[in-house]
Amino acid sequence: xxxxxxxxxxxxxxxxxxxxxxxxxxxxxxxxxxxxxxxxxxxxxxxxxxxxxxxxxxxxxxxxxxxxxxxxxxxxxxxxxxxxxxxxxxxxxxxxxxxxxxxxxxxxxxxxxxxxxxxxxxxxxxxx
Amino acid sequence: xxxxxxxxxxxxxxxxxxxxxxxxxxxxxxxxxxxxxxxxxxxxxxxxxxxxxxxxxxxxxxxxxxxxxxxxxxxxxxxxxxxxxxxxxxxxxxxxxxxxxxxxxxx
Numbered sequence: 001x002x003x004x005x006x007x008x009x010x011x012x013x014x015x016x017x018x019x020x021x022x023x024x025x026x027x028x029x030x031x032x033x034x035x036x037x038x039x040x041x042x043x044x045x046x047x048x049x050x051x052x053x054x055x056x057x058x059x060x061x062x063x064x065x066x067x068x069x070x071x072x073x074x075x076x077x078x079x080x081x082x083x084x085x086x087x088x089x090x091x092x093x094x095x096x097x098x099x100x101x102x103x104x105x106x107x108x109x110x111x112x113x114x115x116x117x118x119x120x121x122x123x124x125x126x127x128x
Numbered sequence: 129x130x131x132x133x134x135x136x137x138x139x140x141x142x143x144x145x146x147x148x149x150x151x152x153x154x155x156x157x158x159x160x161x162x163x164x165x166x167x168x169x170x171x172x173x174x175x176x177x178x179x180x181x182x183x184x185x186x187x188x189x190x191x192x193x194x195x196x197x198x199x200x201x202x203x204x205x206x207x208x209x210x211x212x213x214x215x216x217x218x219x220x221x222x223x224x225x226x227x228x229x230x231x232x233x234x235x
Contacts, residue, residue, distance in 0.1 A: 116174035
């Protein structure tokens with residue numbers, strides 16, 4: 001069974017930093033791209049960042065580019081999201097999710113892929 | 129970037145009713161459309177991928193269809209456990225984009 005478990009959330013002041021972790025199990029980690037999606041309180045889902053299976057390629061939403069960095073450690077089957085220069089509007093639950101492989105491939109740029117499964121989420125609150 | 133628009137934003141229906149949710153993309157997405165269910169207080173779960181393919185374990189009362197820019201999710205015979213917010217998501221081009229969600233309430 002595929003499992004994703006996030007940790008590292010908490011309360012941080014504006015301008016501060018936080019590092020989220022997503023421990024995975026139940027699948028061949030190096031094959032699959034991994035993604036962070038966030039959800040502000042009472043709002044919808046927003047794609048944040050994706051990292052390729054090898055870790056050689058990363059992608060970030062414009063709203064976090066230059067502030068957030070996604071990475072992965074294949075020895076620990078874990079994905080990270082380093083969040084710097086945090087703003088009030090970064091307050092959200094951050095979900096880790098695995099990018100499924102479609103008939104066109106397993107890359108972030110492959111068409112027809114999907115997010116499954118999802119972790120339980122980690123709450124990040126940015127407030128003074 | 130492709131924008132996704134869902135309607136309605138919320139609906140209320142009775143157990144046993146048939147419910148339909150619509151999702152429209154700002155440009156054609158070649159059928160690369162997924163649906164997720166998010167029950168209250170839980171993480172989203174994949175329901176349907178590629179317009180109409182049910183994810184393993186999803187009850188058969190869920191179905192979906194569409195083409196071009198217009199897609200629908202249908203719940204036949206609504207059940208109490210279907211209380212949730214439903215999101216569509218396009219996987220035709222990057223960045224991936226979600227609709228704003230449709231909240232389904234039980235009367």
